[in-house]
Each structure stands twice: as structure tokens, then as C-alpha cells.
Amino acid sequence: MNSKKGLTVLLTTLLSSAIVFSGCSSNTTKSGSSSSESPKNTASSTAAAVKSDLKPYEVVMVYPDSTQRDLEKVQNAMNEYLKSTYPEMNMTVKLNPVDWGAWGDKTNLMFASGEKFDTIFTANWLGFESQVNKGALLPLDDLLKQYGPDIEKVEKDYHSGATRGGKIYGIHTHQELGGSQGIVVRKDLAEKYHFDLAALAKSRKMEDLEPMLKTIKENEPGITPMVGLPLPLEAYFKSGKMEMILDPVGLVRSNKDFKAVSYYDTDEYMNLARLTHSWFKQGYINKDASTSVQSNNDGWSKMKTGNAFAIAGADMEIVSDNSVPAPMPIRSKQVGMDLIQIPFNIDSLRTRKLADTTQAISKNSEDPARAMMLLNLFFKDAKLLSLFNYGIEGTHYVLKNGQVDLPEGKTTDNVGFYHDNQWQIGNQMLNYTRVGEDPKKYENYEKFNKDVAADPSIIFGFIFDSEPVKNELIAIENVRKTYDAGLNSGTLDPDVEVPKLTSKLKAAGIDKVVAEVQKQLDEWRKANGK
């Protein structure tokens, strides 16, 4: 009796304290967000006096990277440089890289806890959508206008990828606007058998690769004619034949009728899947292709062992002429043998691509204006960009004929700072090239960008809001996971398995997704007069 009473009392106290505490916490978050808003005002008021002295401010940069031993040295060098070159901005940076593997957990906690940080790397494959939905990012339109002249100079026309609800939430890195996919083969073997790669590049038909695979299979025992990249069929197919809206729904490129379909229902998909399967049956593709896709034991590392001939559906390197077979300098170096790329397809300008690599400003920033000033510097100051990307000259890299190389006797593992993710921030074209790369790499990029920009996708600017079909998408994703590896590697017979797959997708609600896509697409067309 007594203990029961005690229990009641305890539970009541617990409950009430829980309520009090939760009340507290929601209060603190509220005050937290309001306090993060008020500095915005002070920021814009101080911003009027840019030329006069701003209060010192530390811009915290969050981005994914593996651990760098000399991070602090680089940070100090950046700060010294900022101090001496841009004293009027009165700012320092704090580099806060987050490990790739910890990225999701850590950034979510940082956002949610109201921890102070300013710029953050984000992308549609790193949760950009949900960050915008949660209100974790600041809209950048006004800031861009005021503090981003150098960003606007190169990226003005390319904000659509990161625009949501009419507001810009991310700044696209100025880089290549698309990619190019095709086939990669080993140079030595291609020369040995006098393969006509130029003809293949001209016809751009996967089928025309088959005789070469056959020759290798018959004459080179121990060499796998074709090894799988993660999803070779998909990579090539999605870029070349479809305008993807969200996997697996898109528009077939050849019919410009704005009709959304699931790609598993298209003839193009079936043809490629059948071809892949027939190659697999004839032994042209490695037997473990479906599992090596999952373990990241991908085609490139298989190439490295020296017993593979070709990879289909790979991303090409951007070279001066992207329509003919060409050497692949960077990959060749990685793999340790000469490779030749045979381009099949050049991307058109796609909205999705423009949200692949962006920098955003966090709502936890105490001075978004200063954050934007820093971002702008990365679009104009090559010196700052090199510090961030390559580290300190002489310590972490040396210049050889204007190209970046590792210092004598150092490897990427022991040099102390090997960030090498130039695609993450700023104007990538301002960077040095690496030894081994085409010194004209960025000229090639500019030229390539002209080609891409001249060929915008018919749905350029359209962004799908996946919120209404969120649950269906999860179910669909689960179905696809069980089939994709098998189909993409050619292990499964598409004539048997694809019907099973599509019926399961139906049960998962694919029709609803297609209808939703169609609906939003029609609305977008009406609004944009397409």
C-alpha cells in the first residue's frame, strides 16, 4: 500500500519533471533560433559599414573529408593569409572537417543542437533536401546579391539546382556542368588486336563492343573481358537514354512527350539489360559482378590486378575532344596502366547536377554575411583556394611547371595534408592541375561546359517535391535493392526477373509516384510555358 503510494508520487514527479524539462528544452531551442536570427540583423547593419572595421569573426567551415594531420597548420596559414590580404573583413576561418562515415550523424546533431557553424558542404546525395525542409539552411538570395559578386559572375545561371520554393539554398561549385559516359579499355590489348575504337566511338552502340569482348575471351585466358563498375548498365543508361527525375522515374529522352515512366518499363532498359545478361552468360563479365558492386571492389580495382580488359558505363575524363577515343591520364595513373576512353554520351544540362556539389550557410551561423564573404573569396582568390585544397606550398605540395606534385619522397599518406577535393568549394577552375593531368584541364572544362550548357535538358529547372510520396519511395527503394545488383551485373535474366520486379514495384506504389511526378511536371510546364 505504502510502496504503491510512493510509486504514484514518484511517477507524478517524474512526469511533471519530464514536462517541465521538455518545456525547457523547447524554450531553449526557440530562444536559440531567435538568437541565431538576431545576429543576422546585426550582420546586415554592420554590413553597411563593410569598409570600416567589422567585429572579428571566426567562420566555421564544415565539410566532409578524411583526417588530415596538418589541418591546424593549414588553418593557420589560411588565417594569416586572410589577415594580411583582406584585413577589412576581419575574419578567421576554423576548418571543421567531418569524416565521411560520420557525416550524417554528426551534421544532424550539429544542426539540431544549435551548435555554431557557418558554411556547410551539402548536396542532393548528402541530405540537402531534408536540410532545406527542416529549415536548417539559410536562404541566400539577398546575401548573394550583396556579398557574392564573384560567385554571380560564374554561377548566376546555375542556381536552379539548389533553389527550393523560389529561394536559393546552396551555391554550386563552379566546375564541369555534367559528365560524359562510355567505355574504357586497356590500351595494350586494344593495340595488340587492332580494335577499331574510332568506329565504336562513332557508332556509340554497346553491341559493337561485343566482338572485342569475344576476341579477348578467346585469345587471352585469365583476362576478364569486362568488369563491373558499381552499376554499369545504370550509369550509362540513366545519363544517356533517360531524363531522370527521381529513381526510377524519368522521361525517355528520344520521345519528347513529357511522359513520366518507370525505367524498368522502357524498351531501352530491357534491351540493355538483355545485352548485359547475354554477355554475362557468355562469360564476358566477371562472375562476382553482382557482389563486387556491393563491396566497392569495383571495376577500377579489378583493372589494377591486370586481368581485366574493359569497363562499360564508366565516367569519362573531360579532355579537349570529348567525341573521339582518347587517353585517360588520371585513371591510367591510378590503375597503373594505359587506358583509353571511348565516349558514348555527353550529359545535357540538368538541374539535378547543379545540386551535386554546393556550399550552404547554416541557420546556426551567427554572421551569415561574413560566411558569404568567405564563400565569395573562394570564387575569386586562387591563393586561398590552393591553401584550402592543397595545403602549404613546399610542405604539402610543390609546383612543377605550374602543376601540383607531392614533395620529394612523400606519399599521399604521409604528406600530412592531402585534401584533394577541389570539387567541394568555390571556382574549381581557379585551381592548379596535378602533375599527370592535362595542363589545359580547366580550359577543357570551360569548353565542355559550353557544349553542355548549349544542350539543356527539356526539363531544366524542374524540381520534384518527393514529400507526397515519401513512403512509397522507401518501399520502392527496398524492392530495387534486391534486384538492381543482379540485373545491372547481368547475373539475372531480365526476361524472367524484370516482370517480377515490376509487379513488386506496383505493390510498393510505383504508379502513385509516376502519377505524382506527372502531376508536378504538368504544373511546372504550365507555369513555365514549356
Added chain:
Amino acid sequence: MTQRANPLIHVLLLLTSLVCLIPFWLVLVVSLTEEKTLLRYGYSFWPKKFDLTAYLYLIQDATPIVRAYGVSIVVTVVGVIISLAITSMLAYSISRSDFPLKGIFTFYVFLTLLFSGGLLPWYLVYTRFLHVQDTLWALIIPGLLSGFNVLIMRTFFANSIPPSLIESSQIDGASELRIYFSMILPLSLPVMATIGLFVTISYWNEWFTSLVFINNQDLYTMQYLLNKTLLNIQFLAQVTSVAGGQITTRPPLESIRMAMAMIAICPMALVFPFLQKYFVKGLTIGAVKG
């Protein structure tokens, strides 16, 4: 009966130990196999081409590993000592039937087994209230007290220490602290060893606190270092197809990952046999009523 155990049990135990040992063996073999052979033929139970590169590589660039080892050891040792102290004090208090708030405290401990505050409040307490991020305390404090351990200890104290013993000490004039340190602790070695081992293992295996709280690479623990490399590979494998091959970060070689795993296992594999004799005793006494 006791002399000749059932052969079926032997077979079962043998199978169970095999199931435990085989993966261990595989990891060892992979760590000793040449990388190219691995890429070509995959894993095997006998090294096709024996090779020590992975270990040599780790020795050559040993600073991060040695540091992580040091952090792990410090965290584990300090953590276990503090954890045992507060666990036993709490458990002892609520095991005394003459402690008036016994019920409330027991229930409070029990409640933590059923409900937790969730990730975000947990994170907020440590970063905003205690400000321990990027210090060793961030690795130690979260693992200090586990309700489960407290309850095991409480049962041990309640059942194996006769109240009359405490009473007689009190009559002899011993203070509560004196009783606790001179009577209770020496009598409860088995349970201390058992819980000590539990806590040791959980500290040694902990990586999530490092992931969440630690940015300074000098404070990475061994397990986090290992986990980080594995997580990174998994993550990169997931996103490379989406990011269009833009990520150039090379995943570390397979054999190096396995060699790291072997190195991380070592201390636990060494500690376990020495504590094992207490293990059975402490756990059974702590678990069985009567």
C-alpha cells in the same frame, strides 16, 4: 556423471567455438594476404600469397595507431575505476534494506533500463551543459553508469552479504564508510571483477562517443579509428555512383583494414582469460536469488 560429460555437448561446444574462431581466423589470414591476390581471388582460409605488407605499413605509420591505443587504454582504465566506484556505491546503498529511499532509487535505476532520453538530449547534455566535447571526459562520462550493472551488483550485495555482518560492525563502532571500504568491498571481489570486465569491454569497444564528440584526431580511440575507416569505405561505396566518381579518396587496402582489426582485438583477447575465473562466479551469485 560429472566425469564423463555427454559427447553431444562436446560436439555442440566444439561447433560453437568453431563458429567463433573461424571469422577470427579469416580476418587474420586476410590481413596476411597480398593485396593483389585478394582482389583477384577474394578471401580464402589459407593465404594464397603470404605477405606482411599490411602490418609493415601500419608499423611504418604507427603514430595514429599508437596514439589511439593510448587513448583507448587511458579511457578504459580511468573509466573502469570510476565506473566501479560509483556503480558499487549506488548498488550498495540500494541493497541496504534499512535505507529509506531504497525503493525510489531502485526504481530510478530500473527506469533507465526501459527509457532513455534519446540521442539529441544526450548530445545536448554533454555539449551544452557539461561542455566535454573534444576532451577525454566525453569518452569516459557517458559509459560510467549502467542500470543493468547496478542491478546485478545490488543483487549480489543483497544476497551474499548478511545484514548481521553490517550490524555487528556497526555495534563495533565502524562508520558507514569504514563498513563499505573494509567489509563490503573485500567481500565482493567476484562481482567487482565481473562488472569490471563488462565495463572494460564496453569502454574498449566504444566508438560512437568518439564519432559524436571528438573532432581532434589526437583523441580518437582505437575502435573509432577502425570504425572510421570501415564507415568511410561503406559511405564512399554508397555515394560514388551518385556523385559521379568525383570522390577520389582512396579506400585503404583490404588487408590493412583487417590488420587493424587484429591489432584492436589483441588487448581484450589477452585480458579475458585472466578475469574469466571470476566471471562465472560473480555472475551466477549476482544473478541467482537465494
